[in-house]
Every structure is written in structure tokens, then in C-alpha cells.
Amino acid sequence: MNKVLMSGNNIIGEAAIRAGCRFYAGYPITPQNELTEYMAEHMRKAEGGVFIQSESEVAAINMIAGASATGARVMTSSSSPGISLKQEGISSMAACELPGVIVNIMRGGPGLGNIRPSQGDYFQATRGGGHGDYRTMVFAPATCQELADLTMDAFDAADKYRTPVMILADGMMGQMMEPIIFKSPAPRVYPEKFMLRGAGSGKSKFIRGLLLDPIDAEEHNWKLARKYEVITEHETLCEEHNLEEADMVIVAYGTAARIAKGAIKRLRDHGMKIGLFRPITLWPFPELKLRALSAKVKNFLVFEMSTGQMLEDVRLALQGYAHIDFHGRPGGAVPTPAEFANVVARLYNKRD
Amino acid sequence: MMTKAIFSGFGGQGVLMMGTSLAHSAMSSGYHVTYLPAYGAEMRGGTANCTVAIGNEEIASPVASEPDYLIAMNSPSLFSFQTKVAARGIVFLNSSIISDRPSRSDLTVYSVPCGDIAQDLGNTRVANVVMMGAFIKKSGVVTPEMYLKSLETIMGSRKKGVAEVNRKAFAAGFDYIKD
Amino acid sequence: MAKIIFQKPKSLKEKIFHYCPGCGHSIVHRLMAEVIDEMGIQGITIGVPPAGCAVLAYNYFDVDMIESPHGRAPAMASGIKRMLPDRMVFCYQGDGDLAAIGLAESFHAANRGENITVIFINNAVYGMTGGQMAPTTLLNQKTTTSLAGRQTLLDGYPVKVSELFSQLEGSAYIERCMVNSPAFVNKTKKAIRKAFECQKAELGFSMVEILSACPTNWKMNTIDSCQWMDDVMSKVFPPGVFKDVTKATKKAAEVPS
Structure with a gap:
């Protein structure tokens, strides 16, 4: 296994592509621009890979939601103010049980704050961030090696629980370089029945989070809650x-x-x-x-x-x-x- | 063993390359290493700096509390960072453009006219590599061979002939520091 | 033997529409389903309904569908289409969805020339939320948030989406239609077909803006609504083809290389 020296932002991008991520949408914001740039260059080289520079973070999260629905491994990234904009889409992905990885390279806040490394988005990340009863899994790497490993793990966790997963790092980790080894990702397990690819000759499906009947919506909420309980029981790391x-x-x-x-x-x-x-x-x-x-x-x-x-x-x-x-x-x-x-x-x- | 160094200078002096090439050679030598550049708006003013920490064990913090070495490529860098250097630390000065000296008396100073040496070699842009030659000679954190190999790897995709110029520049800096 | 001359399109489910009497949504749903049937694309079509009255469109269309947050359908459809370029992907959007909260998403999807089809229902009012002012509400039109009628000084002007989007180089086909008379309904169906054909031929972004009645929130009966569309609404939003690159493309294809 060869060690490579890469910056945190580039490591996340490379780990994602190696983990089979084939759709990335993002909007420039410091201090995570290198990740967006890395994806622009390398996603287009990956077989079947799509990169879109979106018009906003709002559009980016919805683009990955769409691509996720088709069954692709998807990722978007931003920094604090941009992650606030993505919350509508993250809530929607949680409701629709769409897997996806969201990277937050945190900067100083609140408001525009500054571009220095910070950890002010803990509440936003761990409490769901958007509206409604939902949670996102949050991985907090501390080394470049963990950026690589946890990015790959985030895709697996997102698939396993059909839920958005967040990588929460900060500006320093995005810029920092350390020698790392990319592990070989495990083969992907994601049943076709969850993918929306056109009905073909079969029965058409729909993916939705809107449940006008409160009893249906209550059941959906409890279903999500049971899933979060399973995650809480099995997925803690320290x-x-x-x-x-x-x-x-x-x-x-x-x-x-x-x-x-x-x-x-x-x-x-x-x-x-x-x-x-x-x-x-x-x-x-x-x-x-x-x-x-x-x-x-x-x-x-x-x-x-x-x-x-x-x-x-x-x-x-x-x-x-x-x-x-x-x-x-x-x-x-x-x-x-x-x-x-x-x-x-x-x-x-x-x-x- | 734990060695920490800050490289600082004007944007365009190749300060970040000094850090990445050192980090790469430390990695190739089997050490733990962390490289941390200053980024964003801080760089827009035309100054650049980076920190490299090299050790036998896991690097705890990428933020260096008290660097053992300061490599200052311009005067503002000397004034910004001299107070942060560890007691009895070592300062390398680009004496081609820095006429000042540190106000602290506990620091050991090596004045390397790396700009002039580079100019004598016919390429002012390799002043940073000259300085790296001096730094590697004195610090001994990695071998010259390992450093040059990493430098070549990093500059790999660039023009041919660059490697040769870099070798010469490195040797000139290395030899400038007497044992 | 009896000959079937009229039946429910295959691409519609056995569900009764929840739309109000006189509403244009049900007409447009049917037209789209007929086009999907005629083109034989039911199995490869993926639709993205809006937030608005048509939010339940997935209860009616018998094709794969996915809900998007309010206004974000074109972003979501972009993601879907880029991953599945051989599928037919459409967004179904209202005026608030497309021209207010989702203007950035629709504008940039058009500008990128995303090879998707947008069916845009313009009824000059927010239907589902109970009749508030829309970006397309006409000047002096009364709504629950423009009680004295839309005033330019307070509320600006009705947004002319077809005119705007036709200026974007990424758009391939833009037409504005109405569904207030049988003749116009037929014309609308042709436009929808053309928009889907445009996508099939991979020409880029296609959109059909459809002026559609909302008698409930206009506080008119259905006949007056249809009349109002002829007399007032269509004067501000004139029907017609605003962009059509299909002809140019055909011509280019005919030129021997």
C-alpha cells in the first residue's frame, strides 16, 4: 500500500470517488473550494461520473437528491453558511430516505462569520439541522487518514440506513496535508427496489415525504425513529x-x-x-x-x-x-x- | 523526535512548496507528518506561510505551539513569527532581502543570501530551494537524497531541466552552511 | 364490433382527481398522459411534481415519480437526467414553484440546457395555499395578499417566464399555450408532444407554459374564468412559440456534410 500526501479537501474527493460516488454537485465557498475543484477534475474522469457546479447550495442538495433516487452514490460539500442553505434538502432526503453524503468544512459563524476553522455547527449537524423529526449521522474525523476512511464509511452507512450522512470537519482539516493510505472500499450493497429508474414493464413507484394523512405521517415518523434507534445502538464510534x-x-x-x-x-x-x-x-x-x-x-x-x-x-x-x-x-x-x-x-x- | 518548522514569505516565493516538499520527504522517510498552510483571505495580502510538523509518533496537533525552526523569506515574516519560535530555536533568514535580525538573543540565526545564490545560478525563482538546502543541512530532519527525490516527485509534471536546476540550487544552499 | 374512440390513458392511474371544478390541472395531466402513451415512453419516464396543488400528481400519473421541495424540481430533475440520460424526465411546476421560490433552479436548468421538459402551469395565483399573489398575478388582480389588486409600486410586475427563458441559449423549445377551449387544448397537447420530442432528440431544455384557470381562487365561475383568460390573461401572457430550435436543427441535419 502506497502512502500519499494529500490535503484534506482532496482526500475527501478521492475517497468519495474510490467509494463509488458518481454524482457531485456543489457551489464554491471557502474553505472547501479545493474539494469542489477536485471533483470538477476527477469526477468527470471517473466512469459514469457527473459533476455539476450548481447555481446555489439549495440546488446542489436537490441535484444530489435526484441523482440518489436513481441509485447513484452522491455527495455534495460546502461550508457553514452553505450548509444552512442545504437544510431544506437534507430534511427532504431524510424524509424520502435517500442516501447521500454531505460534507461540512466548518468555518467561523454565525452569519458570514469568517473562513477560519471552527466548530460552531455541532447543533445544526447533530440535531437534524432542518425541520421535522429526523437525524443525520455525523462523522467527525480528526486526521487526514480518518477523512479518507470515514468518507468511505459514510457512503456505506448512508446506503445501509438510507439516510443522509454528514462529514463534519473544519477549515484546518480541509487545508491540512498528511500522509494517508486509501483502503479498498467494500462492494456496494444497495437494493434495486429503492432506485427510481423508470418503471419499465413493472409497477410505477413514487418517492415522497408528503403524507397528508396524519396517521400515515405519524407511522412514517416512528419508522424513521426506529431506524435512528438502531443507528444509535450500533453505530457509535469514539x-x-x-x-x-x-x-x-x-x-x-x-x-x-x-x-x-x-x-x-x-x-x-x-x-x-x-x-x-x-x-x-x-x-x-x-x-x-x-x-x-x-x-x-x-x-x-x-x-x-x-x-x-x-x-x-x-x-x-x-x-x-x-x-x-x-x-x-x-x-x-x-x-x-x-x-x-x-x-x-x-x-x-x-x-x- | 518531533520537529516543527514554519515557512513564511511573500506569495510567489514558493513558500508553500518548501513546506509540501519537506512534508513529502518526511513521509517518504517513514515519519509522521502534518502540513498546514495559511489559507483564504490571509493569503490575498500577498503573504504566505505554512507549518510542518515531523515526528516519530502520531502528530497530536497540526497547530504548532512552538516551532523549532522559522524559515523567513522576507522581513514581515521574521517580525510575525520570531516570538513564536521555541526557546533557543533556529531562524533561517533570506539575507538577500532581510537586513533586520531577530530581537531575541536566544535564537540561533543563519543568514542565507538565497536570492543572490539563486541569481548566480541564473534563476531567481529557485531561491526557495537554495534555502531548503541550507535548512536540510542544518536540521538533518531528512537526508538530502530523500529530499531531492521528493522535490522531483512534486515538481514531476513540470518542465524538464527543472530538476537539474533544483539540484544545483539545493546543493548551493546545502554547501553554504558550513559544518 | 364496437370501436373504442375514447378511454382513460394508460399512463393515468385509476384515481379521481382532487382538483376543483374548472381547474386546468386535470386537463393538462390527461394531455401529458396521452402524449406519454402515444410516444410509448411510460416505462422510461420519471416525473418530478411540485409543491402546490399538483403535489399529489404521483397519485395520478402511472410513471415513476419523486417529490421535490418547493421550487427545486429542475435541480432534482437535473440530477436524475444526468445519471439516466436515456430516460424521459419532466418537471411539473406551478407559477409560485417555478417563477418565485424556484426561479434560480428553473432559470439555471434552462441555461445549462438540461435535457428535461418542464410543464409550467400559470394560473396567476397561489392555488393550494388559498389564493395569494403569485409572481404571475396580473396588475390590479385581487388576491388575498393583494387586496386592492396587484400594484406595481408595492408588488412589481407579472413575471413573463416564457419570454425570459427563450432568451437563454440553453433553452431549445419554449411555447405558451392555454387550456380554456377545445381548440387550445388540442394545441397544448401538440406543444407538450413537441417538448417531449425535443427531449427525446436531446436538443436541450424544453418548457410549455400553460395558462390555466383557477376559478376557486379567482372567485369566478368556470365560464367566466375561460372568458377572462381570453380577454385579460392572454393579453398579458400572449400564447405562442417563443423558442424553437427543432427546425434549425432539422435544417442543419439536412445539409450534406
């Missing part, structure tokens, strides 16, 4: 780092988790026993694993590049069994590991 004998556990994901790791490394040299719990799936949140940890650790520090969003999930998971501190850097500010280590050390020395 990394546990340095937890043996930890007196304090930092909970962080994505880039924030890597900064935390850097800080932990520094503090370990000073004899501080600090571990890291890194959710890899943000929805479903690895709630039970985190709660189990509270049996032996009583001090948790949530670190996010936001004003505290995942914090709520950590509170829900720990249910008051442990003390929780929070450190946030919203708006595109990214601390160095040294800066964050100072914050952690102060709290570590104050702990119960």
Missing part, C-alpha cells in the same frame, strides 16, 4: 486516549481533539494524569461509553471551538455523575496546544 489512571478527561472532537492531545502530551511530562475522550460519531453520540467512564473519573473538561454545543451532549451523557468544566474558542479562533495546556493545568490543579 477514541479513548490515555485514559488509564486519568484524574481528568478532556472531551473534544476533530481539530479541538488534536490540540487537546498536544496539550495532554505536554502536561503528562509534568506528571498530570489527563486523558482524552474523542467522539468520532457526533450523532449518534457515544453516550454510554462516556457515562461508563464517570464511574472512575470525576472531572471532565469539554473543549470545543464554539461557545459550548457538544457540552450539552456531555452533560446528558454524564447525568450529573461527574463535574464538567468547559473551555471554548468560538469564531474561528484556534488555540495552540501550549495555550490550551495552560487552561487544562489550571483546572487540573483546582479539581476535587
Whole structure:
């Protein structure tokens, strides 16, 4: 297996094409333009591949919904403000049970914010984002290797559960380069009965989310809810780092988790026993694993590049069994590991 | 082992290429490596910089807290980043256009007139490769052979003859630093 | 032996339309189904209905269909057609769907020359939501959100979609028709056929704008509605062919190489 050095945005594009993605639509927005450009160049070279530069993010998400309905593996990408625009379509895809991968290379917000790396879209990503009772699976890679692996996994998960899946990364991960190895994707499993390709001589089908009869709509909602329960039970992923004998556990994901790791490394040299719990799936949140940890650790520090969003999930998971501190850097500010280590050390020395 | 370096200069000086070529050669040498460029509007003002972290184990943070090396290709870079360099860190200066020196006395400074050396070689655009020669010689993070191979891989699709010019430029920078 | 001269088209399901008396949707549905039958494309046709009165079109058409969010049908149809270029893909859209909330999607699908067919029902009012002003509402026309009639200073002007889209180089065939008399109904069917043929010949974006009555929200009886279309509506939205590249293409094909 050959290692290659690629930037995060390009890795997502290449992993998607290798995973069999054959339709991409997107609209330029920093800091994910390289992904759109990569797809423009390489999707058209892939057999049967289609790239459309759409007139808007709204159009892009609906284009992939259409292509997904035909049975193709599909992807779109954007950054925070553009992901807001896609929510109508994501809700619609969830309702119509259309698989698809949506990449959010987060930037500072709210509003136009800035183009620096940020984690302010956690609520939007994990709570569904659009209207109605639905969820999207959310993968939060922290390394370039994970960008490659999780992008491929996202397509499988989207097919398996017939649901939109989000890759939630940030501007730093999009630009960063690291050596990676592309794994061989598993063969695709997606039954033809879910594809809309013209009825031929058979019975015509329709795909819809509109159910005017409330009892039908209620049943549809419960059907989706049961699916989300299965996902919650089977699909949580997390990394546990340095937890043996930890007196304090930092909970962080994505880039924030890597900064935390850097800080932990520094503090370990000073004899501080600090571990890291890194959710890899943000929805479903690895709630039970985190709660189990509270049996032996009583001090948790949530670190996010936001004003505290995942914090709520950590509170829900720990249910008051442990003390929780929070450190946030919203708006595109990214601390160095040294800066964050100072914050952690102060709290570590104050702990119960 | 963990080595962190910041490369900084004007857009067009090939600063990002310095970072990617180092990252590539570190990868080929079997190290863990992370390359992080400054991007977006920050680049529109005409400055560019990137950070490369190389280590024996997994790189924790792509954001370098205290780089061991600063490679400054212009004066603004020196002023922006000298305060971030680790204690007793090393600074490489493009002395062809930087007349200032760091205000910190703990830093070791190597002044490399890479612009002039490149001009003597007949191609001012390879000043960055000259500087890489000096950097690789002093830092020893990768072997010169491995670096040149990566440089060739990265520049691969470009014109022939470039490889030869780059080799010469690298050698000139490498030899400029005395043991 | 009895000869069948009239029957339900195969491409319509055994369902009773929910549309109001005098509404043009049912007429257009039937015309489309007849065209689909005549062209023998039922098994390869995929339709995208709108949000609006025709949102339930999938209950009537016996072809594969997929619902799109309000106004997004042309984007969705673009995705479908690009993946399945040999299928016949149509959007069925109302005036709010196409010319207000979905103007960007329809405009750019036309501009890209997407090889799809849009059937555009223009009844100058929002039907399903209860008679609010549409982008195509005429000046001085009263709606529930233009109580004194549409005023230019407040509400701007009726949007002339066929005129606009015919200016786009990506559009291949654009015609405006009416369905308020048997003669016009026949003409509309020919236009729909031509639009589908245009797609079959891979000429690009085709659209038929159909002026259609909404007696319920116009607060008129059906006869007055048909009369109003002749006297008023068609003066603002004159029927006719606005773009037709099929002839030019035919001619080009005849030129020996």
C-alpha cells in the first residue's frame, strides 16, 4: 500500500470517488473550494461520473437528491453558511430516505462569520439541522487518514440506513496535508427496489415525504425513529486516549481533539494524569461509553471551538455523575496546544 | 523526535512548496507528518506561510505551539513569527532581502543570501530551494537524497531541466552552511 | 364490433382527481398522459411534481415519480437526467414553484440546457395555499395578499417566464399555450408532444407554459374564468412559440456534410 500526501479537501474527493460516488454537485465557498475543484477534475474522469457546479447550495442538495433516487452514490460539500442553505434538502432526503453524503468544512459563524476553522455547527449537524423529526449521522474525523476512511464509511452507512450522512470537519482539516493510505472500499450493497429508474414493464413507484394523512405521517415518523434507534445502538464510534489512571478527561472532537492531545502530551511530562475522550460519531453520540467512564473519573473538561454545543451532549451523557468544566474558542479562533495546556493545568490543579 | 518548522514569505516565493516538499520527504522517510498552510483571505495580502510538523509518533496537533525552526523569506515574516519560535530555536533568514535580525538573543540565526545564490545560478525563482538546502543541512530532519527525490516527485509534471536546476540550487544552499 | 374512440390513458392511474371544478390541472395531466402513451415512453419516464396543488400528481400519473421541495424540481430533475440520460424526465411546476421560490433552479436548468421538459402551469395565483399573489398575478388582480389588486409600486410586475427563458441559449423549445377551449387544448397537447420530442432528440431544455384557470381562487365561475383568460390573461401572457430550435436543427441535419 502506497502512502500519499494529500490535503484534506482532496482526500475527501478521492475517497468519495474510490467509494463509488458518481454524482457531485456543489457551489464554491471557502474553505472547501479545493474539494469542489477536485471533483470538477476527477469526477468527470471517473466512469459514469457527473459533476455539476450548481447555481446555489439549495440546488446542489436537490441535484444530489435526484441523482440518489436513481441509485447513484452522491455527495455534495460546502461550508457553514452553505450548509444552512442545504437544510431544506437534507430534511427532504431524510424524509424520502435517500442516501447521500454531505460534507461540512466548518468555518467561523454565525452569519458570514469568517473562513477560519471552527466548530460552531455541532447543533445544526447533530440535531437534524432542518425541520421535522429526523437525524443525520455525523462523522467527525480528526486526521487526514480518518477523512479518507470515514468518507468511505459514510457512503456505506448512508446506503445501509438510507439516510443522509454528514462529514463534519473544519477549515484546518480541509487545508491540512498528511500522509494517508486509501483502503479498498467494500462492494456496494444497495437494493434495486429503492432506485427510481423508470418503471419499465413493472409497477410505477413514487418517492415522497408528503403524507397528508396524519396517521400515515405519524407511522412514517416512528419508522424513521426506529431506524435512528438502531443507528444509535450500533453505530457509535469514539477514541479513548490515555485514559488509564486519568484524574481528568478532556472531551473534544476533530481539530479541538488534536490540540487537546498536544496539550495532554505536554502536561503528562509534568506528571498530570489527563486523558482524552474523542467522539468520532457526533450523532449518534457515544453516550454510554462516556457515562461508563464517570464511574472512575470525576472531572471532565469539554473543549470545543464554539461557545459550548457538544457540552450539552456531555452533560446528558454524564447525568450529573461527574463535574464538567468547559473551555471554548468560538469564531474561528484556534488555540495552540501550549495555550490550551495552560487552561487544562489550571483546572487540573483546582479539581476535587 | 518531533520537529516543527514554519515557512513564511511573500506569495510567489514558493513558500508553500518548501513546506509540501519537506512534508513529502518526511513521509517518504517513514515519519509522521502534518502540513498546514495559511489559507483564504490571509493569503490575498500577498503573504504566505505554512507549518510542518515531523515526528516519530502520531502528530497530536497540526497547530504548532512552538516551532523549532522559522524559515523567513522576507522581513514581515521574521517580525510575525520570531516570538513564536521555541526557546533557543533556529531562524533561517533570506539575507538577500532581510537586513533586520531577530530581537531575541536566544535564537540561533543563519543568514542565507538565497536570492543572490539563486541569481548566480541564473534563476531567481529557485531561491526557495537554495534555502531548503541550507535548512536540510542544518536540521538533518531528512537526508538530502530523500529530499531531492521528493522535490522531483512534486515538481514531476513540470518542465524538464527543472530538476537539474533544483539540484544545483539545493546543493548551493546545502554547501553554504558550513559544518 | 364496437370501436373504442375514447378511454382513460394508460399512463393515468385509476384515481379521481382532487382538483376543483374548472381547474386546468386535470386537463393538462390527461394531455401529458396521452402524449406519454402515444410516444410509448411510460416505462422510461420519471416525473418530478411540485409543491402546490399538483403535489399529489404521483397519485395520478402511472410513471415513476419523486417529490421535490418547493421550487427545486429542475435541480432534482437535473440530477436524475444526468445519471439516466436515456430516460424521459419532466418537471411539473406551478407559477409560485417555478417563477418565485424556484426561479434560480428553473432559470439555471434552462441555461445549462438540461435535457428535461418542464410543464409550467400559470394560473396567476397561489392555488393550494388559498389564493395569494403569485409572481404571475396580473396588475390590479385581487388576491388575498393583494387586496386592492396587484400594484406595481408595492408588488412589481407579472413575471413573463416564457419570454425570459427563450432568451437563454440553453433553452431549445419554449411555447405558451392555454387550456380554456377545445381548440387550445388540442394545441397544448401538440406543444407538450413537441417538448417531449425535443427531449427525446436531446436538443436541450424544453418548457410549455400553460395558462390555466383557477376559478376557486379567482372567485369566478368556470365560464367566466375561460372568458377572462381570453380577454385579460392572454393579453398579458400572449400564447405562442417563443423558442424553437427543432427546425434549425432539422435544417442543419439536412445539409450534406
